[in-house]
Amino acid sequence: TSSGGSTTFSFTRTPLDASRIQWVTPLGNLNPPAHTFPTEHVYFYHHFGRESDAQYDVFAPADGSIVTIQRGNDDALYIASSGIHTYYLGHMLADSSLATESRVTAGQRVGTTSPVSHALDLGVLNSTVNVAFITPNRYSTNSLHAEAPLPYFAEPLKSQLYGIVRSTAGNLDGTINSDRSGTASGNWFHETLGIAESVGPAAGPRHIAFVRDPEDPSRKVVSLGGTVSTAGIYYMDASDPDPVNITPSSGPVVLHLSNTQQAITGVPMTVTLTTGTRMRVQFRGGDAFYVR
Numbered sequence: 001t002s003s004g005g006s007t008t009f010s011f012t013r014t015p016l017d018a019s020r021i022q023w024v025t026p027l028g029n030l031n032p033p034a035h036t037f038p039t040e041h042v043y044f045y046h047h048f049g050r051e052s053d054a055q056y057d058v059f060a061p062a063d064g065s066i067v068t069i070q071r072g073n074d075d076a077l078y079i080a081s082s083g084i085h086t087y088y089l090g091h092m093l094a095d096s097s098l099a100t101e102s103r104v105t106a107g108q109r110v111g112t113t114s115p116v117s118h119a120l121d122l123g124v125l126n127s128t129v130n131v132a133f134i135t136p137n138r139y140s141t142n143s144l145h146a147e148a149p150l151p152y153f154a155e156p157l158k159s160q161l162y163g164i165v166r167s168t169a170g171n172l173d174g175t176i177n178s179d180r181s182g183t184a185s186g187n188w189f190h191e192t193l194g195i196a197e198s199v200g201p202a203a204g205p206r207h208i209a210f211v212r213d214p215e216d217p218s219r220k221v222v223s224l225g226g227t228v229s230t231a232g233i234y235y236m237d238a239s240d241p242d243p244v245n246i247t248p249s250s251g252p253v254v255l256h257l258s259n260t261q262q263a264i265t266g267v268p269m270t271v272t273l274t275t276g277t278r279m280r281v282q283f284r285g286g287d288a289f290y291v292r
Helices: 157-162
Strands: 044-047 057-059 064-070 073-081 085-092 109-113 117-126 186-192 206-212 215-225 232-236 253-259 264-275 276-281 286-291
Touching: 044 215, 109 286
Parallel strands: none
Antiparallel strands: 044 117, 057 109, 064 073, 073 085, 085 109, 085 117, 186 206, 186 286, 206 215, 215 232, 232 253, 253 264, 264 276, 276 286
């Protein structure tokens, strides 16, 4: 995925007209089971509460060469913009005239938003970046080489976009990696998931993550893909221990989880690190082991 010898690029156009962008999410959005683990791209929301509006044009935010066009219920477009950078647009409908290896220029229309999504994905891959997950060979290229997209926007676009990021965090870029060796913090895989099947739609129900809410990082979250109990985002009680402080020497630790969609409050989940890389999770009658 090379685009010449340059190792720099910038976004000089927003992928949607500014008036169409409702807000931007930071990296790390949670939506189990599809995104039980923190998501490696940001979302540009455009049709939330506007479902009856026509679809909007999508533009290439930077020059580059099309590497991949993934077509399905909706599409994804991967564009190499330097010798080390590739960016992608997802949950869109790519124009039928586009072809792999063809060049696009910043501001060129490349499709429309998707009627099956409220938001447009934007991700950046940098082949020189390696996100420090505990078990890197369990992750896709999109996760391993992910970078925050907003720093690549030229001013004044960068400041304008940071101004509409939906987060109370000091770091508006967000994060996708909360793995902390020897603790409960971060991503865990059900013990039945082999290395080769670690990620993808079929794997999501067998994931669990102990992370922070990307829109309000003061809140501790268990993102559950299913298997043990119903998939969902469960908020830990403020008095519960931070997952970074749950270790094998902690013994069984009871967390108190709430989920408004399921109308539950303070339901106990017992987490036991039997080793630094193996965890027992007991919740609502379910009982399972997860590994790194």
